[in-house]
Amino acid sequence: MKGVSRLWITVIALFSFLCVILLTPTFMGDKLPSWWGKVFSSKGISLGLDLEGGIFLLLGVETEEGVEQEMLIVEESLVSKFRQNRILVKNSSVSDGTLTIGLFPGADMDKALEVARDEFEKVANISSDGFLVRLSIKPSYVDELERNSIERVRHIIENRVKDFGLVEPSIQKSGEDRILVQVPGASKKDRQRIVNLIKKTAVLEFKIVRAAGASQENLLAAAEAGTKRQLAEKGLVIHEGDTGNENEKFFLTDRLASVTGEYISDARITFDNYGNPAVGFTFRGEGASKFGKLTEANIGERLAIVLDGVIKSAPTIQDKITYQGTITGTFTTEEAKDLALILRSGSLPVPVRVEQERTVGPSLGQDSIEKGRFSMIVGGILVLVFMVFFYRMQGVVANAALVLNILFIMGFLSAFGVTLTLPGIAGLVLTLGMAVDGNIIIFERIKEELMAGKTAVHSIETGYARSVWTILDANVTTLLTALILFWLGTGPVKGFAATLSIGIVSTVFSNLIVARVFTNMLYRDKNLTEVSI
Amino acid sequence: MRIIGKLSYDFVDKMGGAMRISIALVVISIASLLYHQGPNWGVEFTGGTEIHIKLAKSLETEVLKGALAENGFPSESVQRFGLPGDNEHLIQFAPELATFDQIGDFQKKLEDLFATSENFEGASIQRIDYIGPRVGKELITKALLSILIACVGILAYLVFRFEFGFAVGAVIALLHDTLITVGAISLADKEFTLAIVAALLTVIGYSVNDTIVIFDRIRENMGNFPEKGFRELVNDGISQTLSRTLLTAITVFIVLLPLFFLGGSVIHDFAFTLMVGVVIGTYSSIFVASAFVVYWRKRKAAG
Numbered sequence: 036m037k038g039v040s041r042l043w044i045t046v047i048a049l050f051s052f053l054c055v056i057l058l059t060p061t062f063m064g065d066k067l068p069s070w071w072g073k074v075f076s077s078k079g080i081s082l083g084l085d086l087e088g089g090i091f092l093l094l095g096v097e098t099e100e101g102v103e104q105e106m107l108i109v110e111e112s113l114v115s116k117f118r119q120n121r122i123l124v125k126n127s128s129v130s131d132g133t134l135t136i137g138l139f140p141g142a143d144m145d146k147a148l149e150v151a152r153d154e155f156e157k158v159a160n161i162s163s164d165g166f167l168v169r170l171s172i173k174p175s176y177v178d179e180l181e182r183n184s185i186e187r188v189r190h191i192i193e194n195r196v197k198d199f200g201l202v203e204p205s206i207q208k209s210g211e212d213r214i215l216v217q218v219p220g221a222s223k224k225d226r227q228r229i230v231n232l233i234k235k236t237a238v239l240e241f242k243i244v245r246a247a248g249a250s251q252e253n254l255l256a257a258a259e260a261g262t263k264r265q266l267a268e269k270g271l272v273i274h275e276g277d278t279g280n281e282n283e284k285f286f287l288t289d290r291l292a293s294v295t296g297e298y299i300s301d302a303r304i305t306f307d308n309y310g311n312p313a314v315g316f317t318f319r320g321e322g323a324s325k326f327g328k329l330t331e332a333n334i335g336e337r338l339a340i341v342l343d344g345v346i347k348s349a350p351t352i353q354d355k356i357t358y359q360g361t362i363t364g365t366f367t368t369e370e371a372k373d374l375a376l377i378l379r380s381g382s383l384p385v386p387v388r389v390e391q392e393r394t395v396g397p398s399l400g401q402d403s404i405e406k407g408r409f410s411m412i413v414g415g416i417l418v419l420v421f422m423v424f425f426y427r428m429q430g431v432v433a434n435a436a437l438v439l440n441i442l443f444i445m446g447f448l449s450a451f452g453v454t455l456t457l458p459g460i461a462g463l464v465l466t467l468g469m470a471v472d473g474n475i476i477i478f479e480r481i482k483e484e485l486m487a488g489k490t491a492v493h494s495i496e497t498g499y500a501r502s503v504w505t506i507l508d509a510n511v512t513t514l515l516t517a518l519i520l521f522w523l524g525t526g527p528v529k530g531f532a533a534t535l536s537i538g539i540v541s542t543v544f545s546n547l548i549v550a551r552v553f554t555n556m557l558y559r560d561k562n563l564t565e566v567s568i
Numbered sequence: 569m570r571i572i573g574k575l576s577y578d579f580v581d582k583m584g585g586a587m588r589i590s591i592a593l594v595v596i597s598i599a600s601l602l603y604h605q606g607p608n609w610g611v612e613f614t615g616g617t618e619i620h621i622k623l624a625k626s627l628e629t630e631v632l633k634g635a636l637a638e639n640g641f642p643s644e645s646v647q648r649f650g651l652p653g654d655n656e657h658l659i660q661f662a663p664e665l666a667t668f669d670q671i672g673d674f675q676k677k678l679e680d681l682f683a684t685s686e687n688f689e690g691a692s693i694q695r696i697d698y699i700g701p702r703v704g705k706e707l708i709t710k711a712l713l714s715i716l717i718a719c720v721g722i723l724a725y726l727v728f729r730f731e732f733g734f735a736v737g738a739v740i741a742l743l744h745d746t747l748i749t750v751g752a753i754s755l756a757d758k759e760f761t762l763a764i765v766a767a768l769l770t771v772i773g774y775s776v777n778d779t780i781v782i783f784d785r786i787r788e789n790m791g792n793f794p795e796k797g798f799r800e801l802v803n804d805g806i807s808q809t810l811s812r813t814l815l816t817a818i819t820v821f822i823v824l825l826p827l828f829f830l831g832g833s834v835i836h837d838f839a840f841t842l843m844v845g846v847v848i849g850t851y852s853s854i855f856v857a858s859a860f861v862v863y864w865r866k867r868k869a870a871g
Contacts (some may be wrong), residue, residue: 044672085834095700227672390700391612392671406832413830414823421822425815457834458766464823464842472816476781479812503812505784509777512725516773517717523714525707527762531769 043552051439054446061449080449082219083456083530084185084393086404089219090226092233093391096188096212098181101385102132105180106172109155110134111291116154122147125166132172134159140166181212184384189214193389194380197233210525213390226394232373234389236343237382239296239330243286244337244349245271254287274339276346279365286346288339293329298322302378304371305361305557311365312371316378327357340364342374407460418471426478428567432553433474440470440545447537458531462517466538469510475544477502481568491566495558506546514539579806579854580799580862590744593848597751604754605703608645610761611697613708616644616663617671618697619678620833623655624690632657635687641665641678647759650833656694658759663700673697711765715772719743720775730783733864734857738779741857745775745848752844763838771845774820778813779853785809786858798865807853817850 041324057541058066061079084091106129117124123139138147149167151161159170185208192214193206211213218229246257254273260266266273272290276283302320307313318326330338330352339349340362347364419437420428444466448455481498489497514536521532558566601607611618623632633646636659649656665674674698682688719739724736749771753764786805793801824846826840 093700184654206798339593388700389698392696392698394696406830407827407835410826410829410831410835413826417822417826418819421819457763457838458769461763461770461838465773468774468816468820468823470780471819472777472812475812475815475819479809479815483808501788507779508729509780510783512722512776512780513773515721515725516776519718520714520769523710523717525710527766528711528714528769535773 036233040552040555043548046393047439047549048553050443050446053290054442057446057449058442061445065566071386078449078452080445081452081454082404083454083459084217084219085457086407086455087219089217089394090229091218091391091393092216092230092389093209094188094192094214094216095390096185096214096389097386097388098184101180101184102172102177103129104385105158106132108135109159109170110136113151113154116150117147120146120150122150132177134170136168136170138166138168142166144168150288165396173216185214187384188387191380191383192216192233195377196229198376198380199229199232214387217426228369228373230389230392232377234387235377235383237296237377237380238343238385239373239378239382240292240301240341241294242274242292242324242339242341243329243333244286244339246287247276247285247337247349248287249282249284254285258287274341274344274346276349278346278348284351286339286349288341288346292341294322294325296378296382298325299378299381303374304368304375307361307363312366312368313361314366314371314375315359315361316375318360323357326360327355327431330357331355388465411460421481422471422474426474426568427552428557429478429481431473432550432557433471433478435543435553436474436550437467437470439549440541441467443541443545444534444538447541448534451533451537453533454530455534456527456530458527459534462531462534463468463538465513466535466542469513469539470542470545472509473502473542474505474550476505477546477550478568481566485566485568491558495554495566499547499554503547506543510543576803576807579622579803579858583855583859583862586851588860590852590856593748593751594744597748597754600751600754607750607754608647608757610658610759610764611660611699612762613705613760614660615699617661617665617674618699619661619693620649620660620695621657622692622694623657623688626652626688627653627657629657631687632659635685639685641681647757649759650836651795653831654730654833658831671696678687703781715769718772726783727779730787733782733861733868734787737857737860737864738776738783738862741849741852742772742775744852744856745771745845748848749841749845753841756840758837758840763834763835764841766846767838767841769770770842771849774842774846775849775852778816778849779857782806782809782853782858783811783861799862802858802862806858813850813853817846820846825842 056075058079059071060076064079077121110127110129113134114124114127117136117138121394123138123142125137127134127136129135136147138144144163144166148161148163151168155161155170157173158176159172162169162171189206189208193204195217196204196206196216204219205215205217207215216233218225232498246254248254250255251273255261255263255266258266258269258271260269260271263273267290270290271287274286274288276286296316298318298321299316300322302314302316305315307393334352334354337349337351339346341347342362347362362374380442419434422433422437426433444463453459477498480502481494484497485491517532517535517539520528521536524532629646629648633643636643636646639659642665644660644662645658646660647658649658675693678693682691682693719742722742723735723739726738746768748761749768753760758764782805786802787807789796789801789808790798790802793804796804821843823840824843827835828843829836831839
């Protein structure tokens with residue numbers, strides 16, 4: 036029998052020590068001494084929401100909206116450029132990422148194309164057809180816009196959720212155009228607030244009120260327009276009002292806002308003269324001067340404060356205002372607090388929609404964890420007993436290797452920051468099944484050799500040697516599958532593949548190295564005549 | 569101790585009969601899937617709202633469904649979840665019944681109903697899921713795609729390590745096991761949830777692992793005893809690994825039993841799937857995967 040390799044014993048001892056340190060936070064929880072965090076990582080294995088309870092939201096980002104908005108900006112800027120160059124614009128429209136500008140017959144087409152190319156050659160393909168100038172947005176620019184808007188949305192949502200003061204929320208990009216928000220431990224009660232916080236686009240605009248009324252028809256008549264389209268051509272728009280006044284359910288205002296919320300530097304909850312909750316905000320730099328100009332020119336007029344297309348209040352401008360303003364309206368304290376938070380974090384560049392939501396009560400989480408843990412412990416003990424019953428001393432060796440294997444897997448899960456979910460546990464079950472299988476393969480082979488009349492030493496040697504390729508083949512195939520699933524899979528499939536990949540590597544190590552070293556330690560005697568198996 | 573001593577049993581002789589059993593099981597699985605109009609997809613896949621409730625007393629699913637409908641909550645399906653004594657049910661509602669923004673109201677209304685109705689006394693909502701219709705379809709196609717590519721990967725590795733016939737045999741066995749396990753879930757009228765998908769992946773892993781160990785022994789015998797006929801080599805390989813095959817299956821089963829009976833509702837269905845998969849996977853390693861290799865060799869020798 037080969038001597039016990041000191042190298043491997045050292046490696047096994049080192050790994051075990053490392054994993055114990057990595058796992059201490061998981062098992063100690065709050066009881067961790069304070070110096071621990073300074074020396075080692077204090078982050079243990081995090082449990083997925085399906086085990087712990089909390090809120091899980093999958094948000095779809097409507098990136099197409101961003102493209103549409105971008106084209107509207109292009110439209111506005113190009114039409115005004117044409118006017119500056121005395122090119123007569125008849126009409127313009129945007130649809131499906133293409134801007135079409137119609138010019139009056141006799142317009143200088145060469146000049147128009149030159150202006151358009153100067154400004155937008157990088158972002159759009161420019162063509163002409165009679166007296167039409169067409170700009171279709173380039174796919175590469177669309178990609179860039181979409182990537183930008185997702186990153187900005189993610190960042191803003193992260194700010195909002197963190198500002199709300201929740202413990203360890205996780206906000207990640209998921210796939211091409213989705214954002215995954217996970218808030219562990221959040222209760223069902225928090226749910227609606229968190230969702231509102233996340234979903235609110237929060238585009239704040241300030242516009243001068245032209246008229247107000249109880250119905251849209253009145254306002255259309257007042258503007259001498261038959262339809263909303265005609266209204267838009269006059270540069271006007273109708274907004275719904277939420278000011279609490281029955282006679283002012285709708286407002287007629289300018290279509291484009293003179294000042295928007297993008298210049299807000301700070302927002303907080305305040306109270307109006309009647310003691311009702313309101314939101315105070317502060318402008319910075321350019322915003323302050325724009326707001327000053329707008330209010331100065333319109334003293335005596337009403338200023339509409341529009342949030343996501345709905346007018347929250349429309350106070351009369353008493354004096355020039357520059358830096359500070361207040362949004363009053365029908366808010367509860369909670370709503371005002373949340374609105375201030377949202378305004379501070381900025382508005383979402385494009386809308387998001389909720390595609391998936393899961394609210395798991397901590398009760399279920401706790402219950403399923405306890406039951407699941409209990410049943411797994413029972414299952415584990417049964418296997419340990421079975422192995423000793425069946426394989427005697429070799430069973431003890433197998434058990435020691437199995438326990439170390441579990442320790443290694445958990446340690447590595449913790450080190451790689453893998454979140455443990457139910458599919459992840461499925462991966463672990465498969466791994467441990469294969470670990471036990473590896474031992475059984477080896478032991479059965481040893482028994483076979485013994486039955487064939489070989490010596491004990493020879494049987495152990497051959498048993499291990501002949502099983503190496505079997506175990507490797509089985510595990511490499513599984514590892515390969517796990518890696519493919521990890522690479523292609525999403526959500527649950529990925530979680531399964533992650534624990535499986537880590538588990539397989541550790542299992543092969545524990546089958547072929549750890550169990551072997553332990554067996555050698557057990558049978559140091561070179562003239563061994565009997566194996567307890 | 570050995571559960572099976574030295575044994576030489578003519579497995580190959582029984583493969584024809586086993587094929588009939590396999591075909592019958594596959595037909596039953598497909599028939600059940602057709603009868604139930606496909607798997608009973610969980611809300612993760614169909615989109616809509618699903619609530620998981622725990623009742624204080626036992627209630628027939630039909631009664632529960634009726635009581636919900638009477639009170640203005642027409643459900644798409646009501647299913648028992650976990651063991652009978654748990655009194656837990658999964659209730660699915662159509663996506664139109666409550667859009668995402670209305671879930672808060674929806675939940676409140678349900679809780680009001682629980683507080684006032686006799687049938688629901690002491691009932692509590694354990695979990696609410698809302699899933700938009702787009703995600704579900706993507707989830708199915710992506711999961712299927714990744715499994716298919718994983719099959720190709722397994723095929724490629726086994727062609728590299730063994731022979732083409734072995735590789736095809738292993739993949740056929742894998743598909744056989746997956747289909748029959750899905751059929752069993754359908755027959756038991758269990759909901760096809762994400763936990764079940766995870767369990768199916770585990771079954772696939774188990775099936776391939778189990779098959780490879782037998783193949784490995786057959787290949788080893790091919791090298792050691794080139795004078796023996798292929799039929800005999802396969803019989804020897806299966807016989808020599810039989811005690812390992814059974815012991816591993818028994819050990820895994822021992823772990824699954826407590827999960828099945830004590831693990832709680834979610835783990836219960838998960839363990840059920842694995843139990844079916846382990847039995848089928850063990851059977852198929854011998855009677856599907858190895859059988860195919862014998863058939864393939866015979867054809868190669870003939871042609």
